[in-house]
Amino acid sequence: MVLVYKTWVIVVLLLLSFFVKRKEQQQYTLHGYAQGTDYSIKYYAESPLVSVAEVDSILLKIDSSMSLYKPYSLISKFNNATKALSIDAHFLCVINKSFEVYKATDGRFDITVAPLVQAWGFGPKPITVFPDSARIKELLKNVGMNLLEVKGNELFKKQPGVRIDLNGIAQGYSVDVVADYLLHKGITCFVVEIGGEIRMKGPKPDGTALRVGIEGPALNELSEPQIRHVISFKEGAVTTSGNYRKYLQAGGKKISHLINPKTGYPLDNQLISVTIFAKDALTADGYDNAVMAMSVEQALEFVSAKKNMEAYLIYHRKDGSVTDTLTAGFKKMIVN
Incomplete structure:
Protein backbone atom coordinates (compact mmCIF):
# COMPACT_ATOMS: atom_id res chain seq x y z
CA MET A 1 0.00 0.00 0.00
CA VAL A 2 2.85 2.39 0.86
CA LEU A 3 4.58 1.58 -2.44
CA VAL A 4 1.41 2.37 -4.42
CA TYR A 5 1.01 5.69 -2.59
CA LYS A 6 4.60 6.75 -3.32
CA THR A 7 4.20 5.81 -6.96
CA TRP A 8 1.02 7.88 -7.22
CA VAL A 9 2.77 10.91 -5.66
CA ILE A 10 5.64 10.66 -8.15
CA VAL A 11 3.21 10.49 -11.08
CA VAL A 12 1.35 13.58 -9.82
CA LEU A 13 4.61 15.53 -9.43
CA LEU A 14 5.72 14.59 -12.94
CA LEU A 15 2.40 15.73 -14.37
CA LEU A 16 2.59 19.03 -12.48
CA SER A 17 6.14 19.70 -13.75
CA PHE A 18 4.94 18.98 -17.27
CA PHE A 19 2.02 21.40 -17.15
CA VAL A 20 3.72 24.25 -15.26
CA LYS A 21 4.80 26.74 -17.91
CA ARG A 22 8.47 27.61 -17.81
CA LYS A 23 9.17 31.30 -17.28
CA GLU A 24 10.28 32.97 -20.50
CA GLN A 25 13.78 34.43 -20.80
CA SER A 51 24.62 43.55 -11.71
CA VAL A 52 26.66 46.58 -12.75
CA ALA A 53 28.36 46.45 -9.34
CA GLU A 54 29.57 42.91 -10.00
CA VAL A 55 30.97 43.86 -13.42
CA ASP A 56 32.62 46.99 -12.03
CA SER A 57 34.26 44.89 -9.31
CA ILE A 58 35.70 42.49 -11.90
CA LEU A 59 37.06 45.29 -14.08
CA LEU A 60 38.50 47.19 -11.10
CA LYS A 61 40.46 44.10 -10.10
CA ILE A 62 41.89 43.81 -13.62
CA ASP A 63 42.76 47.53 -13.57
CA SER A 64 44.57 47.02 -10.27
CA SER A 65 46.68 44.50 -12.09
CA MET A 66 47.33 46.00 -15.54
CA SER A 67 46.33 49.68 -15.79
CA LEU A 68 49.15 52.13 -16.51
CA TYR A 69 46.89 54.90 -15.21
CA LYS A 70 46.77 53.42 -11.68
CA PRO A 71 50.00 54.16 -9.78
CA TYR A 72 49.23 51.29 -7.39
CA SER A 73 48.71 48.69 -10.15
CA LEU A 74 51.04 45.72 -10.56
CA ILE A 75 52.12 46.91 -14.00
CA SER A 76 53.08 50.32 -12.60
CA LYS A 77 55.07 48.62 -9.85
CA PHE A 78 56.81 46.39 -12.39
CA ASN A 79 57.71 49.35 -14.59
CA ASN A 80 59.23 51.11 -11.59
CA ALA A 81 61.08 47.98 -10.42
CA THR A 82 64.68 47.31 -11.41
CA LYS A 83 64.52 43.54 -11.80
CA ALA A 84 61.36 41.52 -11.01
CA LEU A 85 57.88 41.46 -9.51
CA SER A 86 55.40 38.80 -8.42
CA ILE A 87 52.28 39.06 -10.59
CA ASP A 88 48.72 37.78 -10.22
CA ALA A 89 46.80 35.29 -12.38
CA HIS A 90 45.29 38.04 -14.58
CA PHE A 91 48.69 39.54 -15.36
CA LEU A 92 50.28 36.14 -15.95
CA CYS A 93 47.59 35.06 -18.42
CA VAL A 94 48.03 38.21 -20.50
CA ILE A 95 51.83 37.99 -20.37
CA ASN A 96 51.78 34.39 -21.61
CA LYS A 97 49.48 35.31 -24.50
CA SER A 98 51.72 38.29 -25.29
CA PHE A 99 54.71 35.98 -25.67
CA GLU A 100 52.64 33.76 -27.99
CA VAL A 101 51.65 36.66 -30.25
CA TYR A 102 55.17 38.15 -30.16
CA LYS A 103 56.70 34.89 -31.43
CA ALA A 104 53.95 34.15 -33.97
CA THR A 105 54.21 37.61 -35.55
CA ASP A 106 57.99 37.90 -35.60
CA GLY A 107 57.98 40.66 -32.99
CA ARG A 108 55.33 42.87 -34.59
CA PHE A 109 53.46 42.72 -31.29
CA ASP A 110 55.69 43.74 -28.40
CA ILE A 111 54.54 44.90 -24.98
CA THR A 112 57.92 46.51 -24.17
CA VAL A 113 57.06 49.48 -26.42
CA ALA A 114 55.86 51.45 -23.37
CA PRO A 115 58.77 53.98 -23.49
CA LEU A 116 58.08 54.60 -27.20
CA VAL A 117 54.33 54.93 -26.67
CA GLN A 118 55.01 57.53 -23.98
CA ALA A 119 57.60 59.36 -26.09
CA TRP A 120 55.14 59.75 -28.97
CA GLY A 121 52.44 61.16 -26.68
CA PHE A 122 50.14 58.18 -26.21
CA GLY A 123 51.16 57.26 -22.67
CA PRO A 124 49.78 58.41 -19.32
CA LYS A 125 51.92 61.59 -19.28
CA PRO A 126 51.54 64.54 -21.71
CA ILE A 127 54.45 65.52 -23.98
CA THR A 128 55.50 68.84 -25.48
CA VAL A 129 57.66 67.64 -28.36
CA PHE A 130 57.98 64.48 -30.50
CA PRO A 131 61.21 62.47 -30.11
CA ASP A 132 64.08 62.85 -32.57
CA SER A 133 66.06 59.98 -34.12
CA ALA A 134 68.69 60.03 -31.37
CA ARG A 135 65.99 59.68 -28.69
CA ILE A 136 64.32 56.84 -30.59
CA LYS A 137 67.63 55.01 -30.90
CA GLU A 138 68.18 55.34 -27.16
CA LEU A 139 64.69 54.09 -26.27
CA LEU A 140 65.00 51.07 -28.57
CA LYS A 141 67.76 49.70 -26.31
CA ASN A 142 65.04 48.72 -23.82
CA VAL A 143 62.55 47.37 -26.37
CA GLY A 144 62.12 43.69 -27.13
CA MET A 145 60.26 40.90 -25.37
CA ASN A 146 63.50 38.94 -25.29
CA LEU A 147 64.29 41.28 -22.40
CA LEU A 148 61.45 39.71 -20.35
CA GLU A 149 61.26 36.34 -18.66
CA VAL A 150 58.60 34.55 -16.61
CA LYS A 151 59.55 32.17 -13.80
CA GLY A 152 56.55 30.80 -11.94
CA ASN A 153 54.50 33.82 -10.94
CA GLU A 154 57.41 36.25 -11.23
CA LEU A 155 58.07 38.53 -14.20
CA PHE A 156 61.73 39.48 -14.71
CA LYS A 157 63.27 42.29 -16.73
CA LYS A 158 66.83 41.82 -17.98
CA GLN A 159 67.48 45.58 -18.01
CA PRO A 160 66.18 48.08 -15.44
CA GLY A 161 64.91 50.42 -18.18
CA VAL A 162 62.44 47.89 -19.60
CA ARG A 163 58.81 48.99 -19.26
CA ILE A 164 55.67 47.32 -20.57
CA ASP A 165 52.30 48.46 -21.90
CA LEU A 166 49.41 45.97 -22.05
CA ASN A 167 46.81 48.36 -23.49
CA GLY A 168 46.95 46.53 -26.84
CA ILE A 169 45.72 43.26 -25.35
CA ALA A 170 44.35 43.69 -21.81
CA GLN A 171 40.93 44.97 -22.88
CA GLY A 172 40.27 41.79 -24.83
CA TYR A 173 41.20 39.84 -21.73
CA SER A 174 38.74 41.92 -19.69
Missing part, protein backbone atom coordinates in the same frame (compact mmCIF):
# COMPACT_ATOMS: atom_id res chain seq x y z
CA GLN A 26 14.07 38.14 -21.38
CA GLN A 27 16.89 40.50 -22.30
CA TYR A 28 18.77 42.38 -19.58
CA THR A 29 21.17 45.24 -20.35
CA LEU A 30 24.00 46.67 -18.25
CA HIS A 31 25.94 49.84 -19.01
CA GLY A 32 28.93 51.28 -17.22
CA TYR A 33 32.25 53.06 -17.46
CA ALA A 34 35.58 51.37 -16.79
CA GLN A 35 39.14 51.19 -18.12
CA GLY A 36 38.78 54.64 -19.66
CA THR A 37 35.83 53.64 -21.85
CA ASP A 38 32.19 52.56 -21.88
CA TYR A 39 31.00 48.99 -21.62
CA SER A 40 27.73 47.35 -22.56
CA ILE A 41 26.47 43.89 -21.65
CA LYS A 42 23.31 42.24 -22.93
CA TYR A 43 22.18 38.82 -21.79
CA TYR A 44 19.10 36.62 -21.75
CA ALA A 45 17.83 34.99 -18.56
CA GLU A 46 14.62 34.28 -16.67
CA SER A 47 15.60 36.84 -14.01
CA PRO A 48 18.44 39.35 -13.39
CA LEU A 49 21.60 37.35 -12.65
CA VAL A 50 24.38 39.94 -12.96
CA VAL A 175 35.97 41.02 -22.16
CA ASP A 176 36.78 37.32 -21.71
CA VAL A 177 36.78 37.53 -17.91
CA VAL A 178 33.32 39.16 -17.90
CA ALA A 179 32.02 36.69 -20.49
CA ASP A 180 33.31 33.75 -18.44
CA TYR A 181 31.60 35.21 -15.38
CA LEU A 182 28.28 35.23 -17.25
CA LEU A 183 28.81 31.61 -18.27
CA HIS A 184 29.57 30.76 -14.64
CA LYS A 185 26.21 32.31 -13.73
CA GLY A 186 24.48 29.94 -16.15
CA ILE A 187 23.90 32.55 -18.89
CA THR A 188 24.17 30.97 -22.33
CA CYS A 189 23.25 33.89 -24.59
CA PHE A 190 25.06 37.21 -24.25
CA VAL A 191 27.02 40.04 -25.85
CA VAL A 192 29.87 41.62 -23.86
CA GLU A 193 31.36 44.83 -25.31
CA ILE A 194 34.12 46.91 -23.73
CA GLY A 195 35.55 49.78 -25.74
CA GLY A 196 34.43 48.19 -29.00
CA GLU A 197 35.94 44.77 -28.25
CA ILE A 198 33.20 42.13 -28.33
CA ARG A 199 32.58 38.54 -27.35
CA MET A 200 29.20 36.94 -27.83
CA LYS A 201 27.41 33.61 -27.57
CA GLY A 202 24.06 32.65 -29.04
CA PRO A 203 21.56 32.01 -30.38
CA LYS A 204 18.78 33.98 -28.70
CA PRO A 205 16.12 32.00 -26.79
CA ASP A 206 13.80 32.20 -29.82
CA GLY A 207 16.49 30.61 -32.00
CA THR A 208 17.47 33.73 -33.96
CA ALA A 209 21.15 34.58 -34.36
CA LEU A 210 22.99 37.40 -32.61
CA ARG A 211 24.42 40.10 -34.87
CA VAL A 212 27.15 42.70 -34.50
CA GLY A 213 28.07 45.69 -36.68
CA ILE A 214 31.66 46.20 -37.87
CA GLU A 215 32.64 49.87 -37.91
CA GLY A 216 35.19 51.49 -40.17
CA PRO A 217 36.07 54.86 -41.67
CA ALA A 218 33.86 56.21 -44.45
CA LEU A 219 35.28 55.63 -47.91
CA ASN A 220 36.26 59.29 -48.27
CA GLU A 221 37.67 59.42 -44.68
CA LEU A 222 36.11 62.87 -44.24
CA SER A 223 32.74 61.64 -42.97
CA GLU A 224 32.08 60.05 -39.60
CA PRO A 225 32.98 56.34 -39.22
CA GLN A 226 30.15 54.06 -40.32
CA ILE A 227 28.96 50.47 -40.03
CA ARG A 228 30.65 48.67 -42.91
CA HIS A 229 29.17 45.20 -42.40
CA VAL A 230 26.87 43.27 -40.07
CA ILE A 231 28.12 39.82 -39.13
CA SER A 232 26.65 36.90 -37.23
CA PHE A 233 28.23 33.88 -35.55
CA LYS A 234 27.21 31.43 -32.86
CA GLU A 235 30.11 31.96 -30.48
CA GLY A 236 33.38 33.91 -30.55
CA ALA A 237 34.93 37.37 -30.38
CA VAL A 238 35.67 40.30 -32.67
CA THR A 239 38.12 43.10 -31.93
CA THR A 240 39.35 45.99 -34.05
CA SER A 241 42.61 47.88 -34.22
CA GLY A 242 42.84 51.02 -36.32
CA ASN A 243 44.54 54.36 -36.74
CA TYR A 244 41.55 56.43 -37.89
CA ARG A 245 40.24 57.30 -34.41
CA LYS A 246 43.27 57.52 -32.10
CA TYR A 247 46.05 59.71 -33.46
CA LEU A 248 47.94 62.97 -32.99
CA GLN A 249 48.51 65.69 -35.56
CA ALA A 250 52.00 66.79 -36.58
CA GLY A 251 51.70 69.55 -39.15
CA GLY A 252 49.49 68.08 -41.83
CA LYS A 253 50.32 64.48 -40.95
CA LYS A 254 48.53 62.07 -38.62
CA ILE A 255 50.69 60.26 -36.07
CA SER A 256 49.31 56.78 -35.34
CA HIS A 257 49.12 55.51 -31.76
CA LEU A 258 50.37 52.13 -33.02
CA ILE A 259 54.15 52.02 -32.73
CA ASN A 260 56.41 49.76 -34.79
CA PRO A 261 58.59 48.06 -32.14
CA LYS A 262 61.33 47.40 -34.69
CA THR A 263 61.80 50.99 -35.89
CA GLY A 264 60.48 52.93 -32.90
CA TYR A 265 58.25 55.06 -35.14
CA PRO A 266 54.44 55.11 -35.51
CA LEU A 267 53.03 52.78 -38.15
CA ASP A 268 52.71 54.33 -41.59
CA ASN A 269 51.50 51.67 -44.01
CA GLN A 270 48.49 50.71 -46.15
CA LEU A 271 46.24 49.41 -43.42
CA ILE A 272 43.68 51.70 -41.80
CA SER A 273 41.94 49.13 -39.60
CA VAL A 274 41.98 45.42 -38.89
CA THR A 275 39.05 43.48 -37.43
CA ILE A 276 39.89 40.00 -36.16
CA PHE A 277 37.49 37.17 -35.34
CA ALA A 278 38.74 34.50 -32.94
CA LYS A 279 37.32 32.10 -30.38
CA ASP A 280 38.16 34.48 -27.53
CA ALA A 281 38.74 38.22 -27.22
CA LEU A 282 42.22 37.90 -25.72
CA THR A 283 43.45 36.18 -28.89
CA ALA A 284 41.63 38.55 -31.24
CA ASP A 285 42.84 41.65 -29.39
CA GLY A 286 46.43 40.43 -29.27
CA TYR A 287 46.63 39.73 -32.98
CA ASP A 288 44.73 42.74 -34.36
CA ASN A 289 47.57 45.17 -33.51
CA ALA A 290 50.22 42.84 -34.95
CA VAL A 291 48.30 42.38 -38.19
CA MET A 292 48.05 46.18 -38.50
CA ALA A 293 51.85 46.19 -38.86
CA MET A 294 51.70 43.94 -41.94
CA SER A 295 51.06 44.63 -45.60
CA VAL A 296 47.62 43.68 -46.91
CA GLU A 297 49.04 40.59 -48.62
CA GLN A 298 50.95 39.51 -45.51
CA ALA A 299 47.88 40.06 -43.33
CA LEU A 300 45.59 37.91 -45.48
CA GLU A 301 48.17 35.14 -45.74
CA PHE A 302 48.93 35.20 -42.01
CA VAL A 303 45.32 35.12 -40.82
CA SER A 304 44.21 32.55 -43.41
CA ALA A 305 46.89 30.19 -42.07
CA LYS A 306 45.66 30.52 -38.45
CA LYS A 307 43.04 28.07 -37.23
CA ASN A 308 39.79 29.62 -35.98
CA MET A 309 40.81 33.14 -37.02
CA GLU A 310 39.37 35.45 -39.69
CA ALA A 311 40.00 39.08 -40.67
CA TYR A 312 38.41 42.10 -42.28
CA LEU A 313 40.86 44.76 -43.52
CA ILE A 314 40.34 48.37 -44.56
CA TYR A 315 43.28 49.93 -46.38
CA HIS A 316 44.58 52.59 -48.75
CA ARG A 317 45.11 51.78 -52.39
CA LYS A 318 48.26 53.17 -54.02
CA ASP A 319 46.23 56.11 -55.37
CA GLY A 320 45.14 57.00 -51.82
CA SER A 321 41.53 55.80 -52.13
CA VAL A 322 40.04 53.58 -49.43
CA THR A 323 38.88 50.01 -50.00
CA ASP A 324 38.54 46.77 -48.06
CA THR A 325 39.15 43.04 -48.27
CA LEU A 326 38.52 40.02 -46.07
CA THR A 327 39.28 36.35 -45.54
CA ALA A 328 36.93 33.70 -46.93
CA GLY A 329 35.74 32.73 -43.45
CA PHE A 330 34.90 36.31 -42.51
CA LYS A 331 32.88 36.68 -45.71
CA LYS A 332 30.71 33.72 -44.64
CA MET A 333 29.78 35.55 -41.41
CA ILE A 334 28.42 38.63 -43.19
CA VAL A 335 24.64 38.98 -43.02
CA ASN A 336 23.21 39.98 -46.41
